[in-house]
Amino acid sequence: MPDPLPSSQLGGFSPSPPLLEALNHHLSFKSGDSVAIALSGGADSAMLAVHAHIWASRRQVTLHFFHIHHGLQAIADQWQQHVHDLAVRLQRPCHSLRVQVQPRSLSADGMESAARDARYQGLAQLAQFVGLQHVLLAHHQDDQAETVLMRLLRGTGTTGLGAMAPHMQRDHLNYWRPWLDQPRARILQASDEFAAATAWHAVQDPTNINPDYTRGAVRDLLTPVLDARWPGWQSLLQRQAQLSRETQEVLDSVASQDWQTLESDEAGRSFSLSAWRQLEPARQSMVIRYWLQKQDAGLPTQARLAELLRQLRGVHAQGHDRNLIWKHGPHLIRCVRGRVQIEPVDLLNQNDGFKADQASE
Structure with a gap:
């Protein structure tokens, strides 16, 4: 031309x-x-x-x-x-x-x-x-x-x-x-x-x-x-970057399917703890990452994520452990009545009896 x-x-x-x-x-x-x-x-x-x-x-x-x-x-x-x-x-x-x-x-x-x-x-x-x-x-x-x-x-x-x-x-x-x-x-x-x-x-x-x-x-x-x-x-x-993106697309697809089984609320800010526990450990980790990204919360370090997973796996089956509240940047993750939810960090200022996990990110 x-x-x-x-x-x-x-x-x-x-x-x-x-x-x-x-x-x-x-x-x-x-x-x-x-x-x-x-x-x-x-x-x-x-x-x-x-x-x-x-x-x-x-x-x-x-x-x-x-x-x-x-x-x-x-x-x-x-x-x-x-x-x-x-x-x-x-x-x-x-x-x-x-x-x-x-x-x-x-x-x-x-x-x-x-x-x-x-x-x-x-x-x-x-x-x-x-x-x-x-x-x-x-x-x-x-x-x-x-x-x-x-x-x-x-x-x-x-x-x-x-x-x-x-x-x-x-x-x-x-x-x-x-x-x-x-x-x-x-x-x-x-x-x-x-x-x-x-x-x-x-x-x-x-x-x-x-x-x-x-x-x-x-x-x-x-x-x-x-x-x-x-x-x-x-x-x-x-080429490695391209292959990693393709692999991540497959993983995101699996995580999306797993997310559909977690009985999330309409805004996607909370999900069922018991449903999450039905997943294999690797898929538990993957769907948590997927959830955090959907909420624009960013990804934690591997050590921080491992600690969150440990706490979620150890909390009472109905989510009544009022000591579990996990700080992630400007967000809080906690269990309330059997559901895992994410909310703004400023709720820390409310005297609700929860104790924050202040571990460094």
Whole structure:
């Protein structure tokens, strides 16, 4: 199909066929749909913006660029202007938002996590402002492999090993990652060719290889060793993530069927203790995880989950043990008249005679 774009926009740059085909394969938007690119200005997101620009032009999809300014580095103001320069070159609307990062702790990883949360909140605000529901993210095969590796080192289960999903929903938005099967080397090659053709160069974020951050340590310390000893390890771990997601889908299906036998209330906030005890131990654990996720309560650590299971298995058959009240983040789990229920943690302030399990999470 002829490219309808003015050649002056791309300076003679030829898009990478595999990167463009990945968009064709993983995205199904049609004429009139509105989509945004989360654009930091780095090579990955910039190349996603350029290739999505070509892809959207051919399909008459409305495309916006979203840039989140975290305010964490002095050079960030220049990055914002640099992103807008690319948007002007491609004649695409670009929307920037400065966010306030609230670090969870003084550690580098705490700051990284807080910045990620602020970024998603900012993207949600921009999406609401523009009036769209779809955002593309530039995560690629190397990112996915690093995520699997980090979660292995944290001792995560099948859910965690699924790493980043090609599609996810958060804050009523649909996020798409069409390049999870694309190696970063291919993206960097496209970035270099684009820079040669247009003189627009992607920005370099020094935190990406800062070993103070977990992901930076993986890139700086582990990746060179893995590349030398096991070439192509990224594709193997990306495949592992895909298999883990497929396995988790089967487990979720089993847990959903088990949940239907637990005589839950209409809101799904409580279930029958005696019915739950009819399940095999492994399925008891699995359905508890399923229940917590349905209630947006998050997953506890393995040790914390084991303690909850121990208490539920040991409580009186009718659930009359008034000492069983288990704190999980902003939630409480307890047994009342033979039913296991979840409720807001502020009920701890009521003088109802219950004793909270204050074990650290």
